[in-house]
Each structure stands twice: as structure tokens, then as C-alpha cells.
Amino acid sequence: MRPVTAILLGTALLASPVTALAARPALAVSADFPGGSVHVDELDQEARAIRVQPADHPGRGWRCWWYFKVTGIEPGETLTVSVSGGGFALPDRAAFSLDGVAWKHTSPGRREKGKVTYAVRVDAREAYVAWGPPYLPLHARDLIARAVKACPRAKAFDLCRTREDRPTPALRIEPDDAQAERPILLWVQARQHAWESGSSWVCEGLVRWLCSDDARANALRRRCRIVAVPIMDIDNVVRGAGGKNQNPQDHNRDWSDQPHWRAVAAAQRMLREMNDAARLTLFIDLHNPGPGPRDQEVFFYTCPLAGLSEGRRTLLDAFLAAAKAEMAAPLGFRGQTRESGPGYDRNWERISKNWVADHLDGPVIAVTMETGWNTPHSTQANYQEVGRRLGLAVERHLGRPAGAGTAAP
Numbered sequence: 153m154r155p156v157t158a159i160l161l162g163t164a165l166l167a168s169p170v171t172a173l174a175a176r177p178a179l180a181v182s183a184d185f186p187g188g189s190v191h192v193d194e195l196d197q198e199a200r201a202i203r204v205q206p207a208d209h210p211g212r213g214w215r216c217w218w219y220f221k222v223t224g225i226e227p228g229e230t231l232t233v234s235v236s237g238g239g240f241a242l243p244d245r246a247a248f249s250l251d252g253v254a255w256k257h258t259s260p261g262r263r264e265k266g267k268v269t270y271a272v273r274v275d276a277r278e279a280y281v282a283w284g285p286p287y288l289p290l291h292a293r294d295l296i297a298r299a300v301k302a303c304p305r306a307k308a309f310d311l312c313r314t315r316e317d318r319p320t321p322a323l324r325i326e327p328d329d330a331q332a333e334r335p336i337l338l339w340v341q342a343r344q345h346a347w348e349s350g351s352s353w354v355c356e357g358l359v360r361w362l363c364s365d366d367a368r369a370n371a372l373r374r375r376c377r378i379v380a381v382p383i384m385d386i387d388n389v390v391r392g393a394g395g396k397n398q399n400p401q402d403h404n405r406d407w408s409d410q411p412h413w414r415a416v417a418a419a420q421r422m423l424r425e426m427n428d429a430a431r432l433t434l435f436i437d438l439h440n441p442g443p444g445p446r447d448q449e450v451f452f453y454t455c456p457l458a459g460l461s462e463g464r465r466t467l468l469d470a471f472l473a474a475a476k477a478e479m480a481a482p483l484g485f486r487g488q489t490r491e492s493g494p495g496y497d498r499n500w501e502r503i504s505k506n507w508v509a510d511h512l513d514g515p516v517i518a519v520t521m522e523t524g525w526n527t528p529h530s531t532q533a534n535y536q537e538v539g540r541r542l543g544l545a546v547e548r549h550l551g552r553p554a555g556a557g558t559a560a561p
């Protein structure tokens with residue numbers, strides 16, 4: 153710490169800067185709220201600098217999520233926030249918010265090895281700073297409450313109680329009876345990996361659109377039974393842990409005959425039951441990918457293509473073509489896909505979409521959708537727009553007779 157005498161000597165002739173310094177409020181960092189999590193290395197009150205890293209949550213997955221509140225800010229001052237960690241913990245731009253509701257990006261941080269330093273100008277006495285815009289159980293509950301209000305056939309339900317006894321908010325929308333003796337099943341879930349908050353915002357945008365009075369959303373609701381789960385790993389989202397590769401296993405490597413996580417077991421039960429009554433099942437698992445340059449937009453992981461029947465391959469190709477047509481921007485889908493098979497992960501069969509493809513009968517499209525997070529476009533609004541456009545892609549795919557997905561595979 154700089155000795156106080158040095159400041160006194162250096163400023164003695166100026167008009168009472170010492171009192172101004174003394175009156176400056178002390179910065180404080182807290183994270184004792186849902187989703188909040190941080191390890192503070194240093195608070196430098198003189199330099200107005202905050203040095204942190206993601207908190208360690210042993211056994212709860214990657215150490216990459218951080219979200220905290222700063223108080224004691226002098227309105228108008230610029231804070232220096234340095235975050236240390238691995239690549240997944242270090243976005244080019246941090247997210248910040250004055251109210252914890254609306255989030256903006258900082259300008260790009262200064263990157264050093266294992267560290268990024270952000271300048272955050274704040275026009276308030278307190279602010280929130282995070283890896284990305286947080287998406288918490290309260291957001292999921294609000295979304296579902298709005299959907300139930302907007303759609304007469306929408307119902308809120310709890311997918312399960314988690315192992316830590318929390319509810320897992322979910323939404324179910326039934327099709328119009330007259331049209332849908334064997335409806336199409338659209339299952340959308342996000343956040344098997346707790347740090348990937350952007351994927352829940354994509355889900356939010358999709359559900360908002362689904363329940364809107366847009367004619368194409370209406371058309372989709374007439375024919376589809378829809379289930380949406382905005383947060384699968386509630387416990388780690390509330391804790392503020394990364395979740396990825398947690399113990400005893402990753403949520404998205406848990407899709408076995410004996411799942412450990414209750415959300416997985418409940419989803420498997422419902423998917424089996426609903427698939428029996430469906431003439432097509434479309435399963436979409438939402439994620440955020442890596443930080444690097446090849447993961448900047450939207451892409452899909454597919455099941456190993458060699459294992460797909462001709463019918464399912466045709467359905468998949470038609471769906472991807474519809475997605476390419478509808479999802480040009482923001483964070484566009486250019487047709488890029490990757491396979492998650494044995495070469496991708498030795499537990500590839502326990503990845504949700506692979507389990508779905510293997511365990512559900514008939515016409516099935518099962519994909520993982522990744523939305524880039526480390527870009528200037530990766531905002532609350534744009535994530536939701538990606539979700540809306542995903543809805544349009546589903547509608548386009550189901551609405552076109554060629555590849556409409558009603559033929560047996």
C-alpha cells in the first residue's frame with residue numbers, strides 16, 4: 153500500500169484533496185445472492201482496483217463463472233476490475249449492470265496471460281459485474297408465469313426437486329386438441345452446464361416468441377406439444393458454480409440408464425412417454441461453446457451421422473437448412489455442424505441428444521445448439537433474438553411439406 157504521508161506531501165498545497173480522499177467511500181465486493189460467486193484477491197481502495205478470480209466450488213465443475221456486486225462506488229468513477237482464470241473464465245468484455253436486470257458490456261478488457269483487466273465506468277453507488285448476463289431461477293419462473301398468462305394451453309410445472317431440494321421450473325404447452333391427435337413434440341432445455349448463462353437467454357427468447365401472437369408462433373403451438381426447461385442444473389446456477397465436469401459426473405454425460413441428476417431422470421421419463429404419443433420428436437439442448445474464434449456464432453452438434461437412418465438424416469438436413477435460412481443474424485448459423493461421437497468424448501452415448509436419438513423411436517431430430525458468448529453481439533437482447541429465430545426455424549421446418557417430418561424414417 154502507498155504510504156499516506158506520500159499523498160499528504162504530494163498534495164499539501166492543493167485545495168484539501170486529502171479530505172476528498174478521506175471522504176471517498178470504501179469499495180466492497182459481495183456475492184451472497186443467488187448466482188453470486190467470486191473469490192476476491194485484492195481490493196485496492198486507492199487505485200479503485202478490484203482483483204478477483206472465480207470462486208472455487210470443489211467438485212462442482214469448472215471454475216469459470218463469476219458474478220458479484222460492488223458497493224461504495226463514487227458515481228462517475230471508473231473501476232479497474234481484473235479477473236484471473238482459464239480461458240472460459242475470461243470474456244473479452246465483462247457484463248455489468250446497475251440494477252441486476254439490464255446488462256451491458258464493458259469495452260474490451262486488456263488481456264494478459266491468465267488475466268483480463270476491464271475498465272468499468274459506473275454512474276451509481278453500486279453495480280453488478282459478471283462473466284455474462286446472469287440467468288437465475290427467478291428469471292425462469294417469471295418467464296413461465298408470463299407464458300401461462302399469454303397461452304391458455306400453457307402450464308407451469310416442476311421438472312423435479314433437485315438433490316438440494318430446489319424446484320426446477322418448466323413449461324408445458326399442449327397443442328390444440330382438434331388438430332393434434334399425434335402432435336409433434338418440441339423439447340427445449342438449457343443450462344446443463346451452469347456457467348453457460350447465455351443459453352438460458354436463448355431459451356427465454358424462444359419461449360417468449362412461442363407464446364407471442366406472431367402468426368407463425370400460433371401455427372407452431374397448434375401442432376406441437378412443447379416442453380421448455382430454461383435451467384437444468386438449478387443447484388449450480390444458484391451456487392454460482394461452473395457445473396461443467398462436476399462430480400460425480402457432468403450433467404450432459406449423465407444420460408444413462410441410472411442418471412445421478414434428478415432433472416436428467418425426469419426429462420428421460422417425460423421424453424419417453426411423450427415420444428410414444430408423438431409423430432415427430434424435436435429435441436434441442438442449448439449451450440454456449442468455447443471462447444475461441446471458431447465458436448463466435450451459432451453451430452450445432454449432431455449425433456454421429458454414420459449412425460443415423462436415412463429418414464432421420466433427411467429430417468436433420470431439412471431442419472438445419474431451415475435454421476440456416478432463418479438464423480442469419482445476430483450470431484448467425486452458417487450451416488456449421490460438428491459430431492459428438494466416440495472421437496469427441498468417451499462418454500458420448502451419455503450426452504443428452506445422443507441418448508434421445510438412441511432411446512426414442514420413430515422420427516427424431518436431436519441436436520445440441522451452441523451460441524457464441526465471447527463476442528460483442530453476445531448480449532441479453534441478441535441471445536433472445538437467436539432464440540426467436542430458432543423458433544422460426546422450427547416453424548419453417550415443420551411447415552414445409554418437403555422434409556416436414558411426418559413420414560416414418
Ligand SMILES: [Zn+2]
Nearest residue numbers: 345348439440
Ligand atoms: Zn455446455
